Amino acid sequence: MDSSEYRRGQPCWYRRDSVGPSAVNDACLIKSSIMVLLRQYFSDHADYGQLMELFQEAAFRTELGQLAADMTTSSKCNLAEMTMEQYEFTAENKTAFYSFYLPVSLALQYLQCATEKNLEIVREVLLHMEWYFQVQDDYIDVLGNRKLRRLEQTFEITNARR
Numbered sequence: 001m002d003s004s005e006y007r008r009g010q011p012c013w014y015r016r017d018s019v020g021p022s023a024v025n026d027a028c029l030i031k032s033s034i035m036v037l038l039r040q041y042f043s044d045h046a047d048y049g050q051l052m053e054l055f056q057e058a059a060f061r062t063e064l065g066q067l068a069a070d071m072t073t074s075s076k077c078n079l080a081e082m083t084m085e086q087y088e089f090t091a092e093n094k095t096a097f098y099s100f101y102l103p104v105s106l107a108l109q110y111l112q113c114a115t116e117k118n119l120e121i122v123r124e125v126l127l128h129m130e131w132y133f134q135v136q137d138d139y140i141d142v143l144g145n146r147k148l149r150r151l152e153q154t155f156e157i158t159n160a161r162r
Contacts, residue, residue: 002088004020010106034055038051038052038055045110047110047114050109051109054105054109056097059098061092062094062097064094065090065092065093065095066087068092068093069090069094074114091130092135092136092142095130095133099130100126100127100130100133101122101126105122105123108122
């Protein structure tokens with residue numbers, strides 16, 4: 001959506017010669033496949049409805065976050081006017097929910113250990129982790145070289161162990 005050439009150091013799917021604009025349809029198929037697989041393998045699970053709701057919420061929040069990201073990085077937007085609240089909304093919805101919160105909350109639901117209290121704790125902890133990830137990722141995208149940053153992190157870890 002943002003016309004990037006690379007995502008996480010790999011060429012974007014739509015940039016492949018054999019893919020192009022059909023990448024949008026591929027994304028729709030993946031999203032639909034989640035529901036098919038849930039129904040096929042988990043329809044007898046006591047928390048089947050909650051499992052489906054989590055995936056639906058993740059998709060919706062990711063789409064909201066992507067829209068917010070596109071609005072703040074478009075040529076019509078002045079980045080100097082972007083607020084921390086807008087950045088937090090984008091980061092939480094575009095990446096945090098599906099990358100950090102969804103896997104853990106799905107496991108809790110599957111094991112039937114999901115309570116309002118532990119889901120709240122998981123959300124708080126994982127969204128803080130995501131914040132760190134997102135800021136680091138944006139920093140590297142704007143100012144850094146991924147390979148150089150990984151080398152720096154390795155050096156820091158090695159020196160911290162000494």
